[in-house]
Amino acid sequence: MAVLEQLLANLLYGVILGGVYGLATMGLSLIFGVLRIVNVGHGAFVMVGAFIAYWMFILYGVAPVISIPIALLLGLIIGAIIYFAVIRRLIDAPELSTLLATFAIGLFIEELAKQIWGSDYVGYSWNIGSITLPITEVPLTKLLALLSSIIIAIIVYLWFQKTKLGAAVRAVVEDREGAMVCGINVNRIFMISFALGIGLTVLSGVLVTLFVPVGINVYMGGEYTLKAFVIAVLGGLASPWGAFYAGFIFGLLENGSYTLLGLIPGVEPFGLTRFVSFAVLLIILLVKPTGLLGGE
Amino acid sequence: MANYKPAIPLMIIYAILIAIGFTIPGMWQPIIFVIFYIAIGQALNIFLGLTGYVNFGYVALLGIGAYGMAVALGYYSTAIGIAAILLGFTLAVIFSVILSLAVGGVALRLRGAYFAIATIGVNEGLKHFIEGAKIWGGSEGIVLSGLLRKTFGVEFTNYLSTFVADVILIAIAIFAGLITLYILNNKIGYALIALREDEDAAKVMGINVTKYKMIAFVISSIIAALIGASSWTLKMTYVFPSDVFAINYTVEAIVIVMLGGAGTLLGPIIGGLIYGVLKYYLSVILPGFQLLILAPLLIIIVVAFPEGIVGYIKRKLRRTAIFEYIM
Numbered sequence: 180m181a182v183l184e185q186l187l188a189n190l191l192y193g194v195i196l197g198g199v200y201g202l203a204t205m206g207l208s209l210i211f212g213v214l215r216i217v218n219v220g221h222g223a224f225v226m227v228g229a230f231i232a233y234w235m236f237i238l239y240g241v242a243p244v245i246s247i248p249i250a251l252l253l254g255l256i257i258g259a260i261i262y263f264a265v266i267r268r269l270i271d272a273p274e275l276s277t278l279l280a281t282f283a284i285g286l287f288i289e290e291l292a293k294q295i296w297g298s299d300y301v302g303y304s305w306n307i308g309s310i311t312l313p314i315t316e317v318p319l320t321k322l323l324a325l326l327s328s329i330i331i332a333i334i335v336y337l338w339f340q341k342t343k344l345g346a347a348v349r350a351v352v353e354d355r356e357g358a359m360v361c362g363i364n365v366n367r368i369f370m371i372s373f374a375l376g377i378g379l380t381v382l383s384g385v386l387v388t389l390f391v392p393v394g395i396n397v398y399m400g401g402e403y404t405l406k407a408f409v410i411a412v413l414g415g416l417a418s419p420w421g422a423f424y425a426g427f428i429f430g431l432l433e434n435g436s437y438t439l440l441g442l443i444p445g446v447e448p449f450g451l452t453r454f455v456s457f458a459v460l461l462i463i464l465l466v467k468p469t470g471l472l473g474g475e
Numbered sequence: 476m477a478n479y480k481p482a483i484p485l486m487i488i489y490a491i492l493i494a495i496g497f498t499i500p501g502m503w504q505p506i507i508f509v510i511f512y513i514a515i516g517q518a519l520n521i522f523l524g525l526t527g528y529v530n531f532g533y534v535a536l537l538g539i540g541a542y543g544m545a546v547a548l549g550y551y552s553t554a555i556g557i558a559a560i561l562l563g564f565t566l567a568v569i570f571s572v573i574l575s576l577a578v579g580g581v582a583l584r585l586r587g588a589y590f591a592i593a594t595i596g597v598n599e600g601l602k603h604f605i606e607g608a609k610i611w612g613g614s615e616g617i618v619l620s621g622l623l624r625k626t627f628g629v630e631f632t633n634y635l636s637t638f639v640a641d642v643i644l645i646a647i648a649i650f651a652g653l654i655t656l657y658i659l660n661n662k663i664g665y666a667l668i669a670l671r672e673d674e675d676a677a678k679v680m681g682i683n684v685t686k687y688k689m690i691a692f693v694i695s696s697i698i699a700a701l702i703g704a705s706s707w708t709l710k711m712t713y714v715f716p717s718d719v720f721a722i723n724y725t726v727e728a729i730v731i732v733m734l735g736g737a738g739t740l741l742g743p744i745i746g747g748l749i750y751g752v753l754k755y756y757l758s759v760i761l762p763g764f765q766l767l768i769l770a771p772l773l774i775i776i777v778v779a780f781p782e783g784i785v786g787y788i789k790r791k792l793r794r795t796a797i798f799e800y801i802m
Contacts, residue, residue: 211588217592219591219595265774265778268778269777272781273527274527274587274588275523275527275528275587275737276777276778276781278587278588278591279729280773280774280777282529282531282726282729282773283726283769283773283774283777284774286726286766286769286770287767287770289766290767290770291767293767294767401722402599404595405599405600408592408596411592412589412592416588445609446607446608446609447606447607447608447613449607450603450606450608451607452607453599453600453603453607454600454601454603454607456596457596457600458600460592460596461577461578461581461593464582464585464589464593468585
């Protein structure tokens with residue numbers, strides 16, 4: 180019974196964490212959907228967000244919830260700078276160029292961050308109480324993270340569906356040339372989408388810190404790049420909404436397999452869980468590369 | 476239209492390097508250091524350069540080769556003696572073929588972006604698998620120096636790691652160059668270049684694109700695994716999962732290929748030479764400079780200089796007598 184209870188508790192955590200995973204992947208899918216560029220340096224931007232939350236909390240005592248808009252703003256600025264410095268020149272370049280460029284940008288951000296924050300693991304603890312359920316206790320900070328993810332996803336959704344700019348972005352996703360013919364300034368849409376994609380990713384880094392109390396490190400991003408790829412492919416790669424839903428699936432999968440792997444004697448479940456996410460990625464690519472949730 | 480003349484500059488460069496290493500005292504190790512970078516560039520070039528696909532998990536192939544050798548020496552050298560080295564290279568090849576068939580079989584059927592996504596987790600995935608499942612010594616790795624000294628004697632162990640491993644590396648590097656030349660002059664190379672330029676058009680022309688991508692991937696993987704087996708395990712006499720799956724080597728190999736000229740025969744050699752020499756002398760002055768300098772360098776090459784040094788020279792020398800010798 181204890182195992183079942185533990186499994187249920189972990190699955191609940193999986194759902195909560197899944198919301199943040201979903202949000203952390205929306206930026207990746209948005210950039211791929213609009214610009215057809217895979218941001219291989221994705222995880223580095225999650226890391227930047229995590230450090231923003233850490234610094235705001237440690238230096239100024241600002242609650243992570245307040246750091247969300249700050250991270251979004253900084254992310255938009257970083258995204259716009261990268262777009263004008265590098266991405267703009269590679270819009271029509273072969274895939275090889277954009278893959279290598281985004282990869283190098285991610286590395287560069289990590290190394291810059293290392294100069295600023297060093298390579299030690301840091302963390303902070305923000306405690307606002309918890310609610311007790313029959314199977315487990317859920318800290319309010321984690322629920323708040325889930326709630327924020329959902330609200331932000333809804334805001335992005337409404338922006339896409341209800342505003343003129345959102346409609347223009349959707350038009351470019353659907354047909355780049357067609358949108359151009361209709362008088363949409365495609366380059367402007369590229370810039371906005373890239374900046375927004377990076378902004379959302381940096382923002383999600385703030386929420387990630389609520390789940391990794393002492394896991395903030397300049398190289399933490401690699402893990403999130405891999406997770407985001409699994410989630411994005413699950414959700415159909417080009418669809419931010421697919422990515423958001425797929426985040427929940429991945430959260431369940433990850434925490435479920437962690438519990439089950441822990442039952443096998445002699446193995447280290449933490450490392451193996453990370454291997455499982457890689458294996459899942461290969462399986463999805465093998466079975467249904469267009470994503471389980473429709474998508475492209 | 477086969478043109479094997481570029482083998483001449485290829486062999487001249489290697490001959491000069493080997494001559495410097497043998498004749499000038501103290502230069503053997505620096506030369507081997509440079510040849511290591513040339514070799515990892517050449518192995519990656521066969522896949523990245525010829526197909527235009529990026530393998531972000533490249534280091535995993537070097538690492539799995541290193542493990543092939545470590546497993547053979549660690550678990551069988553007491554039983555079969557010196558033949559364990561042969562077994563080590565065999566295991567390195569077998570492991571790399573299995574890994575490349577598994578990853579390639581899944582992801583090479585798809586377009587470049589999906590392949591890149593599939594490969595980005597290979598090295599971390601393997602590292603976590605070895606550490607998590609605690610196979611092959613788990614996170615403690617395989618340390619061979621004591622065992623090798625006991626089995627082969629101190630003198631022979633030193634000879635193995637300071638000379639034999641280096642000679643094998645040189646042989647692999649030269650072999651990698653020649654096989655690149657062969658591919659470029661062969662149906663495989665024509666098919667690869669056609670699909671690199673336009674995969675849909677190549678498919679319409681009846682080229683089995685997945686097959687040729689797979690061939691290039693497996694060849695590139697085998698050479699990488701052989702380099703890992705000789706230059707890491709045999710030379711260093713230890714293997715740690717956190718070392719042999721470190722992403723730095725992937726980045727270095729990509730920079731070497733792109734700097735020299737992707738898809739050219741001489742590109743990785745020029746790129747490896749420049750990179751190896753710079754790194755050897757700069758790492759003393761600027762320790763830890765690597766990624767902080769490499770990352771922006773790679774961005775600059777990709778944005779402003781995508782053809783690389785050899786690609787540029789080749790374009791400049793068109794319709795001259797030297798042109799035939801550059802590939």
